[in-house]
Amino acid sequence: MTLTGRPRPAASREALASxxxxxREPVAELLPxxxxxxxxxxxxAEAKWAxxxxxxxxxxxxxLSDRDAARLLVAVETIPIRDRLWDDMTTSNADSHVALWTNLTRRAPDEVRLPPCPSVDRG
Structure with a gap:
């Protein structure tokens, strides 16, 4: 963040995790x-949709709608699909990716939280 001149996203790791x-409830209800x-x-077909x-x-x-968020969270449990989406990241679309993955992580129930944000504690 410092190298790019951007502000730190949070004062501490704990603040960032919070x-x-x-x-999470709307997405959790749709998961089954x-x-x-x-x-x-x-x-x-899932990769193409994702x-x-x-x-x-x-x-x-x-x-994303709750349904699309749930579907994408389930899709990225499949590592090749997740990697395909992450391979899309470039410096020109990084802000868009950050917005998407941050929003999905906030809405993701614990059972599907790890694939979009592996560095965040599950608690």
């Missing part, structure tokens, strides 16, 4: 249904 916890639906789709949803977010910067 800032990444939001209302989203997981069941994901089982009917191929990994290739990449398309990421591109839409880059274009409009609108937070």
């Amino acid at each position: 800032s990444l916890v939001g209302d 249904e989203v997981r069941e639906a994901a089982e009917t789709r191929t990994p290739r 990449v398309g949803r990421l591109q839409k977010f880059h274009a409009d910067a609108r937070p």
Whole structure:
């Protein structure tokens, strides 16, 4: 952050972790249904949807609906899908990625919290 001239995101690691916890209930309620639906789709179809949803977010910067957030959180449990989305990161779209992954992390129930934010404590 210092090298790029950006302010620190929080005063401490604990403050940062606290800032990444939001209302998890809406996404949590949808997870069983989203997981069941994901089982009917191929990994290739899920990857295609996830990449398309990421591109839409880059274009409009609108937070994902609870359903799309749940679906993306389930999709990124599949490492190749997660890596494909993360491979999209560039210096020109870094702010968009930070906004997406921060929002998803805030909304992610513990069971799907690790893939989008592996460095944040689960507690």
